[in-house]
Amino acid sequence: MTQAQSSNATLPETDFNLLEDSEEADNHNSDATATRLSLQFQLDESFLGQRIDQVAAIVWPDFSREKLKQWLKDGHLLVNGNSVKPKYKSEGNELLTLDVELEPQTTSMPEDIPLDIIYEDNDLMVINKPVGMVVHPGAGNITGTLVNAILFHYPKSVELARAGLVHRIDKDTSGLLVIAKNLEAQFALSKQLAKxxxxxVYDLIAYGAIIAGGTIDEPIKRHPVDRTKxxxxxxxxDAVTHYNVKERFQHFTRIQARLETGRTHQIRVHFSYLGHGLVGDQVYMNRVRVPAGASELLTDTLRGFKRQALHAAKLGLVHPRTGEEMMFEAPWPDDLTHLVEVLRTENKTY
Known part of the structure; x- marks a missing residue:
């Protein structure tokens, strides 16, 4: 049974695996509903000299710059109550006002796909994503995604960028995701991500004997040749991962990793760099490594584990409306539980 609990403890500073890096909007005020949007933002001198469409994209990062430019041209986005062109240069003291009725933000279709909902209220929901589910539609994956499931469960999500998603995890990584159900929540969660x-926290199983915890601080970018990596x-x-050793086996280690930054494939890349790739990772490990003398059970388990042994186990955030600090936990999926049980019996340390 999945656990969810609230905590009054101060949460450590960390980061999600972001869809995009977002800028802060410290003095953002909203009277938004999911249909009619009315927003104001008071600029300061930090925006001096920047094009107003660029400023708007920083202030409201959940809308594309092209969409904001169109709203400027149509008079839905005003500067000190006046219409201006997108190339208008900020004086660093203007009041931006956005008043618009939202239109569908996605062409994805709702699909009746079950969701493992850990928590839900009027502002957000936290789900435990299963292995194999793609988060966002893309080339080759236009149906069966988490977005399709969200649109069925909460149809008004069609009016939100990415159906309310503010972060993602890989298709073959299991675990916790938070989804906003209105623009106020989406802006607030984006702000928390930026700050x-x-x-x-992720649980993972890595190859090799890792003696102690530590921090990996190595920059990550797209591979220059293999663009899937x-x-x-x-x-x-910048990419920073903090980790602790939770359980040692003879040839493997169970690790708990906390993200300080959220780069694509960050944990997988960082541990591969250390020479301790993740069990089952078919992108960053060129083959299944079976220890010499391994039992038939261990051999079959390793060869049959076809996805990276990585699970988003804990998620902490501040509720965007109430300000309550919340902590959620999701249990391991069956395949990861089985892998650990086999390692405990078939690869235990001497």
């Missing part, structure tokens, strides 16, 4: 006040390369985005 790194969301707590996220990320790599540690100069000029990449």
């Amino acid at each position: 790194k006040t969301v707590y996220r 990320m790599a540690i390369l100069p000029g990449g985005k």
Whole structure:
């Protein structure tokens, strides 16, 4: 049974695996509903000299710059109550006012796909994503995604960018995701992501004997040749992973990792870089490594584990409306539970 509990403890500063890096909007005020949107933002000198469409994209990162430019041209986005062109340069003291009726933000169709909902209220829901579910539709995956499921469960999500998603995890990673159900919640959660006040912990099984915990601080960017992969390369985005050893086996280690940043494939890339790739990772491990003398059970279990042994186990955030600090937990899926049980019996330390 999945556990969810509230906590009054101060959450460590960390980060989600972001769809996109977002800027802060500290003085954002909203009277938004999911249909009619009325927003105001008071600019300060930090925006001096920037194009107003660029400023608007920083202030309201959940809308595309092109959409904001169109709203400027149509008079839905005003500067000090006046219509201006997108190339208008900010004086660093204007009041932005956005008043618009939202239109569908996605062409994805709702599908009756079951969701493992850990928590839900009028502002957000936290789900435990199963292995194999793609989060967002893309090339080759236009149906059967989490977005399709969200649109069926909560149809008004069609009016939100990415159906309310503010972060994602890989198709073959299981675990916790938070989804906003209105724009106020989406803006607030995006702000928490930008300020790194969301707590996220993963459980994983890595190859090799890792003696102690530590921190991996290595930049990550897209692989220059294989575009499906990320790599540690100069000029990449800062990427920091903190980790602790939770359980040692003879040839494997169970790790708990906390993200300080949220880069694509961050944990997988970082541990592969250390020479301790994740069990089952078919992108960053070139083959299944079966220890010499392994039992038939261990051999079959390793060869049959076809996805990275990675699970988003804990999620901490501040509720966007009540300000309550909340902590959620999701149990391991059956395949990860079985893997650990086999390692405990077939690969225990001497």
